Amino acid sequence: MAVDSCKSVGDRDALLASGKYDLLVTDVGLGEEDGIATLDVVKARDPDLPIIVISAQNTLNTAVRASETGAFEYFPKPFDLDELVEVVRQAMKPRSSELQAENLEEDNLPLVGRSPAMQDVYRMIARLLRNDLSVLILGESGTGKELVAEAIHTLGHRKAGPFIPINMAAIPTDLIEAELFGHEKGAFTGAVNSAAGKFEQAQGGTLFLDEIGDMPMHAQTRLLRALQSGEINRVGGKGLIKLDVRIIAATNQDFLNLIEQGKFREDLYYRINVVPIELPPLRDRASDVPALANHFLNLAVSEGLPKKVLTNEGMELLSRHSWRGNVRELKNLIYRLVVTAREEELSETAVRQIIQSEHSDEHDDHTLAGFSDRVRAVIGDLMADKDQANSLYVRALEKFERPMLEEVLRKANGNQIKAANMLGINRNTLRKKLTEYGIDPSQSR
Numbered sequence: 490m491a492v493d494s495c496k497s498v499g500d501r502d503a504l505l506a507s508g509k510y511d512l513l514v515t516d517v518g519l520g521e522e523d524g525i526a527t528l529d530v531v532k533a534r535d536p537d538l539p540i541i542v543i544s545a546q547n548t549l550n551t552a553v554r555a556s557e558t559g560a561f562e563y564f565p566k567p568f569d570l571d572e573l574v575e576v577v578r579q580a581m582k583p584r585s586s587e588l589q590a591e592n593l594e595e596d597n598l599p600l601v602g603r604s605p606a607m608q609d610v611y612r613m614i615a616r617l618l619r620n621d622l623s624v625l626i627l628g629e630s631g632t633g634k635e636l637v638a639e640a641i642h643t644l645g646h647r648k649a650g651p652f653i654p655i656n657m658a659a660i661p662t663d664l665i666e667a668e669l670f671g672h673e674k675g676a677f678t679g680a681v682n683s684a685a686g687k688f689e690q691a692q693g694g695t696l697f698l699d700e701i702g703d704m705p706m707h708a709q710t711r712l713l714r715a716l717q718s719g720e721i722n723r724v725g726g727k728g729l730i731k732l733d734v735r736i737i738a739a740t741n742q743d744f745l746n747l748i749e750q751g752k753f754r755e756d757l758y759y760r761i762n763v764v765p766i767e768l769p770p771l772r773d774r775a776s777d778v779p780a781l782a783n784h785f786l787n788l789a790v791s792e793g794l795p796k797k798v799l800t801n802e803g804m805e806l807l808s809r810h811s812w813r814g815n816v817r818e819l820k821n822l823i824y825r826l827v828v829t830a831r832e833e834e835l836s837e838t839a840v841r842q843i844i845q846s847e848h849s850d851e852h853d854d855h856t857l858a859g860f861s862d863r864v865r866a867v868i869g870d871l872m873a874d875k876d877q878a879n880s881l882y883v884r885a886l887e888k889f890e891r892p893m894l895e896e897v898l899r900k901a902n903g904n905q906i907k908a909a910n911m912l913g914i915n916r917n918t919l920r921k922k923l924t925e926y927g928i929d930p931s932q933s934r
């Protein structure tokens with residue numbers, strides 16, 4: 490390994506031109522010249538060369554300028570020499586961003602994909618491994634938020650501790666506090682024993698708060714207090730329990746919107762959003778699709794499913810698809826292909842068929858979703874109209890029963906026996922209903 494020093498920008502560039510060096514440690518003041526402003530030449534020649542900037546000009550401006558150059562680390566003087574040595578060691582390990590990605594995969598963490606967008610995510614993960622900063626992972630459903638949280642834990646300095654995930658959307662609102670903070674015996678009806686909550690279970694490790702946007706207000710207040718004080722008390726408990734837990738939260742909701750609507754505490758948002766990581770949707774990183782698809786084909790084999798390979802055309806079709814359900818949708822589709830396709834080779838036609846069948850299901854879902862929206866709107870109107878003799882239930886039923894009867898009669902060509910059969914009700918009941926609503930069946934012919 491070559492180690493050299495120099496005192497001017499000219500000497501620096503001449504030395505680096507030899508290509509013998511793996512790392513540059515530079516001062517900001519190099520003689521009369523500026524060690525940062527002149528880095529463009531260095532970076533143009535070797536974009537992956539790790540650079541460590543040291544400076545006596547301890548201003549925010551210098552720190553910002555250093556980070557803008559993509560410097561691996563910045564040390565204001567005076568600095569701890571051991572710390573510098575440690576950072577040099579780290580900087581030398583992953584020589585390129587490609588290797589960083591490899592490390593994440595080699596460590597048995599199935600974070601697949603080397604698109605530039607994922608490289609940014611990996612770089613960010615790498616910066617979070619030796620500290621306990623709170624992380625907020627943002628991204629659409631199925632983009633891999635939980636996987637990233639696990640990676641931060643498993644690769645980081647808390648790896649010997651537990652990784653405890655909890656999904657706010659999956660727990661009934663009134664149980665969330667007890668789930669998170671634990672409870673003492675008799676704290677509420679049904680609390681026959683005392684129990685530790687997720688916070689206590691995560692001691693020494695990481696607590697992953699998934700779908701944090703769904704956390705009810707009262708639990709938010711308690712969480713904020715816990716984060717501010719570093720202590721919790723169980724529901725119904727008296728003593729305080731000291732916490733040693735890293736918090737990683739995730740959401741697919743727009744936080745600013747939630748705050749505006751008064752559904753999320755702004756102060757809590759700033760507490761958890763110390764370092765945001767945004768996971769890009771899969772449709773914006775199509776170059777990751779082949780690696781992901783092959784990864785899931787291998788995964789399927791490891792789970793005892795038959796071995797299949799995608800043809801080039803099949804793979805291209807997958808890459809062109811706009812994955813609204815992101816990686817989860819791709820994973821499900823690959824598994825579906827593996828179990829349904831007869832041939833070992835997965836052709837373009839096989840892929841197309843499965844994509845189309847998924848979309849027809851989706852179409853049904855949308856029609857139903859639209860229907861529910863309309864139902865909600867009708868109920869809203871009925872509720873607003875309070876001065877009515879009949880109950881809301883009766884009025885709502887009338888609203889839906891009438892068009893149903895008219896439609897079935899129309900389909901039955903006005904034939905009441907047929908209509909009653911179609912509806913699966915007695916003919917007399919149908920006749921009674923038609924009289925009630927004043928529907929004339931002859932009009933339906």
Ligand SMILES: Nc1ncnc2c1ncn2[C@@H]1O[C@H](COP(=O)(O)OP(=O)(O)OP(=O)(O)O)[C@@H](O)[C@H]1O
Binds near residue numbers: 600629632634816817
């Ligand atoms: N980069 C990736 N490499 C390999 N597998 C991935 C990747 N991203 C996501 N997956 C897989 O896709 C599925 C969905 O990922 P995950 O549950 O982490 O998404 P999520 O963003 O947390 O979703 P949600 O918001 O719905 O909870 C998982 O099976 C996960 O293992």
